[in-house]
Amino acid sequence: MVVEEGISNLTELLSMLPSGIIERIEGFAIILKAVGIVVVVYFVYLIVMGFFNFRNLRRVKHIEEQVDSIDKKLNILLKTKKKK
Numbered sequence: 001m002v003v004e005e006g007i008s009n010l011t012e013l014l015s016m017l018p019s020g021i022i023e024r025i026e027g028f029a030i031i032l033k034a035v036g037i038v039v040v041v042y043f044v045y046l047i048v049m050g051f052f053n054f055r056n057l058r059r060v061k062h063i064e065e066q067v068d069s070i071d072k073k074l075n076i077l078l079k080t081k082k083k084k
Contacts, residue, residue, distance in 0.1 A: 017025075
Protein backbone atom coordinates (compact mmCIF):
# COMPACT_ATOMS: atom_id res chain seq x y z
CA MET A 1 0.00 0.00 0.00
CA VAL A 2 0.98 3.61 -0.41
CA VAL A 3 0.96 4.34 3.33
CA GLU A 4 3.23 1.41 4.10
CA GLU A 5 5.64 2.49 1.35
CA GLY A 6 5.61 6.04 2.71
CA ILE A 7 6.36 4.82 6.22
CA SER A 8 9.18 2.58 5.03
CA ASN A 9 10.63 5.45 2.98
CA LEU A 10 10.47 7.74 6.01
CA THR A 11 12.13 5.10 8.17
CA GLU A 12 14.91 4.68 5.61
CA LEU A 13 15.35 8.44 5.43
CA LEU A 14 15.62 8.73 9.21
CA SER A 15 18.09 5.86 9.39
CA MET A 16 20.36 7.68 6.90
CA LEU A 17 20.51 10.87 8.96
CA PRO A 18 23.36 11.43 11.39
CA SER A 19 22.59 10.92 15.09
CA GLY A 20 23.09 14.63 15.92
CA ILE A 21 20.32 15.65 13.54
CA ILE A 22 18.03 12.90 14.80
CA GLU A 23 18.49 14.14 18.39
CA ARG A 24 17.59 17.68 17.33
CA ILE A 25 14.54 16.43 15.43
CA GLU A 26 13.43 14.44 18.49
CA GLY A 27 13.81 17.54 20.66
CA PHE A 28 11.83 19.57 18.15
CA ALA A 29 9.13 16.88 18.09
CA ILE A 30 8.85 17.02 21.89
CA ILE A 31 8.48 20.79 21.73
CA LEU A 32 5.78 20.47 19.08
CA LYS A 33 3.91 17.92 21.22
CA ALA A 34 4.04 20.28 24.21
CA VAL A 35 2.78 23.19 22.12
CA GLY A 36 -0.02 20.98 20.78
CA ILE A 37 -1.09 20.04 24.29
CA VAL A 38 -1.09 23.70 25.33
CA VAL A 39 -3.21 24.63 22.30
CA VAL A 40 -5.75 21.88 23.09
CA VAL A 41 -5.95 22.98 26.74
CA TYR A 42 -6.42 26.60 25.60
CA PHE A 43 -9.29 25.64 23.28
CA VAL A 44 -10.98 23.72 26.10
CA TYR A 45 -10.52 26.79 28.33
CA LEU A 46 -12.05 29.02 25.65
CA ILE A 47 -15.09 26.75 25.30
CA VAL A 48 -15.65 26.58 29.07
CA MET A 49 -15.23 30.35 29.51
CA GLY A 50 -17.55 30.98 26.57
CA PHE A 51 -20.21 28.85 28.24
CA PHE A 52 -19.85 30.73 31.54
CA ASN A 53 -19.86 34.11 29.77
CA PHE A 54 -23.05 33.13 27.95
CA ARG A 55 -24.71 32.21 31.26
CA ASN A 56 -23.59 35.46 32.87
CA LEU A 57 -24.82 37.47 29.91
CA ARG A 58 -28.25 35.85 30.23
CA ARG A 59 -28.33 36.71 33.94
CA VAL A 60 -27.38 40.33 33.27
CA LYS A 61 -30.06 40.60 30.60
CA HIS A 62 -32.66 39.18 33.02
CA ILE A 63 -31.60 41.68 35.71
CA GLU A 64 -31.77 44.50 33.18
CA GLU A 65 -35.34 43.52 32.28
CA GLN A 66 -36.29 43.49 35.96
CA VAL A 67 -34.74 46.93 36.50
CA ASP A 68 -36.66 48.28 33.50
CA SER A 69 -39.88 46.86 34.92
CA ILE A 70 -39.22 48.45 38.32
CA ASP A 71 -38.37 51.75 36.63
CA LYS A 72 -41.67 51.77 34.75
CA LYS A 73 -43.59 51.06 37.96
CA LEU A 74 -41.75 53.86 39.76
CA ASN A 75 -42.53 56.28 36.95
CA ILE A 76 -46.21 55.40 37.19
CA LEU A 77 -46.17 55.91 40.97
CA LEU A 78 -44.37 59.25 40.67
CA LYS A 79 -46.85 60.50 38.07
CA THR A 80 -49.81 59.63 40.28
CA LYS A 81 -48.25 61.38 43.31
CA LYS A 82 -47.57 64.56 41.31
CA LYS A 83 -51.25 64.75 40.29
CA LYS A 84 -52.45 64.60 43.89
